[in-house]
Amino acid sequence: MPSLYVHVPFCIQKCEYCAFYSQALTDTPRELISLYLEGLEVEISKRQKDAPQGVSSLFIGGGTPTALKEVELEQLLGMINSFFTMNSDTEKTVEGNPGTLSVDKITILRRFGINRFSLGVQSFEDRLLRAVGRAHTAQQAREAIQRLREAGFKNINLDLMFGLPGQDMELWQASVEEALSYTPEHLSLYGLMLEEGTPLYARYGEIKESEKDGQVDQLPDDDLQAEMYEWAAVRLKKAGFRQYETSNFALPGFECQHNLGYWRGEDYLGLGPGGVSCLERVRWKNIEDVRSYSNLLSNGQSPMDEEGKEALSLSECMAERMILGLRLEEGVNLISFQNDFGADLRDIYRNVLERYNSGDVFVFQGDYLRLNPRYAFVANTILQEFV
């Protein structure tokens, strides 16, 4: 069974670091949301055939799904439930931001069987939230967590960011400690990325070291960011969390099944504008434009971005399995690799493995190949070797 992702491309406002496809509701006529929902219903009805046995997990992300109005949220959840089969214990996640979570919306989520919520807290310090253009306050995050718990959510993820302008170790530690005080089941820790084309990139991306002193809010340098990450990894381990992926920490049994599916190389369906799907080694992406997406679907055409369709070669699939799998604590399963690709990864990647062997970067344990956790912070650089 593939997993199912549904993209909701609307946010209250654009965060200044964000390069995801989403548009600010402040610039969006409400009728565009109706168009989006109409298009999505057609796409869902057509793609149902790709999951005849149902889906292994559901993730409604964005964007900010909870930026929709109550009636729109109901419509969205209703169409997913009526076309895709899911068990009551299938992991069903909705992500959202503080400030968009009314009691009524949470009640609707529960009524439609949503059993996991991922909340974009990022920081419990208002000054830092403002520095990156987040549309909410720390107090709204506290209220949202309380409401989710009161409504019966027993599986909550909190997203936190490090490397924010003006953030020092003390502020980072305070946010992590406050997050822990709410006893979430899952935490995702992300370092701020300066993506080209974003306001934050324009502000910081091309500033030379020598020019940084004049900035009101400096970005933490790479060393400080590494310390923030390492401190948090140790702190969360002490609090009982398992770091099951480079950026993700869970209490035992609360690992995100949806994301595990991606990292293990399983098939997925991604619906909505900008949604990405990968079935039987063919990957495609929907166009990133609500109006065109909807118009194409209502005219009986595919919303696929023709340039975004690719039949993955065997070597691309193998490289992807290595890159994604080695981000997991469990690593890459040698037997699954052999079964899926008809080859032993030790033969295929002998050169890379030997090159790093003396530095104990890679570890063989049982049926798995793992990345030594000491190299987690530089994992991206090392993993490029598999491309």
Ligand code: SF4
């Ligand atoms: S809430 Fe998320 S998707 Fe929306 S603008 Fe901010 S970072 Fe981007």
